[in-house]
Amino acid sequence: MINKTGSGKWRVRVKSKGEVVADQTFERKADAALWEAKQKRALMLGEFVDPRDGKETLAAAIDRWMTSRAGSVASKTLQTEGYALRAHIPPKLGHRPIASIHSADLDALYGNMLRSLARPTVMRFRNTLSSFFGWAERNRLIQNNIVLESRVPRGRGQDHHLEVFPFDLAGLRRVHQATVTASPSQGNLTLVLGLSGLRWGELVALRVRDLQSLPYPVFRVSRSAPDGQPIRTSTKGGATRTVPLPGELAELVVPLATGRNPNELLFTSPAGGRLNGPNWKRAVDWSANCEGRRVHDLRHTAATLWLTNGVDPKTVQAWLGHSTATLTLDTYSHWIGTDGDAAAVARIDALLDLGRADVRAPRPPDIDFSM
Incomplete structure (x- = not known):
């Protein structure tokens, strides 16, 4: 129903089952008619949105x-x-x-x-x-x-990422040994995290049956258990993934599953219950032994070890559970060296070595040609 008001504007009232469900005023009658037709069509198709609901901020x-x-x-x-x-x-x-x-x-x-x-x-x-x-x-x-x-235009703004601060392999072994010394029963989780790239919540949620042996030892990652939250039947990435275990890690983990119920948690607290991040960090004295890193930097450690040793980014993406290889490269690209980089550094080293040799070479004596 469209009526002209005393001020010269056009008021539209749309009714449904005898009740006004939409009411709006327009400067032009054509706009009022267009809006009325749109509301009536939405009512007919069951797509009507009450304008009063849209007033919520x-x-x-x-x-x-x-x-x-x-x-x-x-x-x-x-x-x-x-x-x-x-x-x-x-x-x-x-x-x-x-x-x-x-x-x-x-x-x-x-x-x-x-x-x-x-x-x-x-x-x-x-x-x-x-x-x-x-x-x-x-x-x-x-x-x-x-x-x-809507569309995001192209831009070159500066992003503020949390710094990726991984260990190198020697550093990982050093911190692993320190945490094992602090807690022989819990310290090995440092190596598990640092070689598998699992998130803490994913490690906590692993069951015995998630450790699979064929065709080679792998973690089947399908759940997550953030501290203080119930176990979720999905990971942060939303998809199940398989993470292969290097031989050293398999030797450490496989015995933990022997003779146990498949549905039991693979890694547990000393009392046999679910792991808790703050309790684990206290047990292994993480603050004293972590060399300034976070527990999450163990995941970055695995990723950089893989990439710097020739594992292709698409495979690393799958092992980490990233949504795209682009995300993996954006996060870790500065850790990936190339043959060109190595060759360039070798040339610069050779130049610097030559310069040092020139400086170290004895200076020939001065000869007086005036005699």
Whole structure:
């Protein structure tokens, strides 16, 4: 129903089952008729979104979305995504009704982020936004996921990655020995993490039957157990993967599974229960023995050992459980040397050695030609 108001504007009221479900005013009658037709079509197709629901602010809707996901995703993922949304959505945009947000607003937001962040970071932020707006669409707060219409432009901003600080092999063995000395029953987990590349939560969730022997010893990684959270039947990457074990690690791990129930946890606390990160770090005196690294740097250690010793990036991606080889290369590319690098360094070393030889060579005596 379209009526002209006393001010000369055009008011549209859309009814469903005798009740007004949408009410809006327009400057032009043509705009009013177009909006009315759109609402009626949505009602007929069962796609109608009550405009009153769309008045919820973007910030409030995001808070509801985050709350609804608690317990269904890893707590660290929830924390990371929540931080990104709070840090990058400006208050002015967050206070607007969710239905008033358009793809152009998001395009402008991405452009602003690219002034200080690298494009991959902005792309991850866009993916998080898309998950949120998809939820809003399913819950009839908006008619469609506007993120799908937005695009992240090309940019060269500086990203702020947490530094990758792996051990070299000698350092890994040194820290492994120190943690074994501190706790003979728990210290070997340092080597397990440093040679398998597992995340802590993935190691904690491994069962005896996840250690498989054919055609060679592997970990079958399909679960995760972040500290303080129930065991989840998925990994951070969302897919099951297989991680081969080098001989040294197989010799250490295979005896742990002998004669045990397949569904028991493979690695346990000294009391036989589930491992806990803070307790394990205290047991092995990690703060004193870690040489300034985090436990997660053991995962980086495995990745860099593989890459610097010729394992191709696509294989490393699969072993780490990364979503793409691009992510693997973005994280570890500066650790991958090439034959060209080695040849160039050899030439520079030869030049420097020649220069040192020239300096060390005795100077011939001066000859007086005046005689």
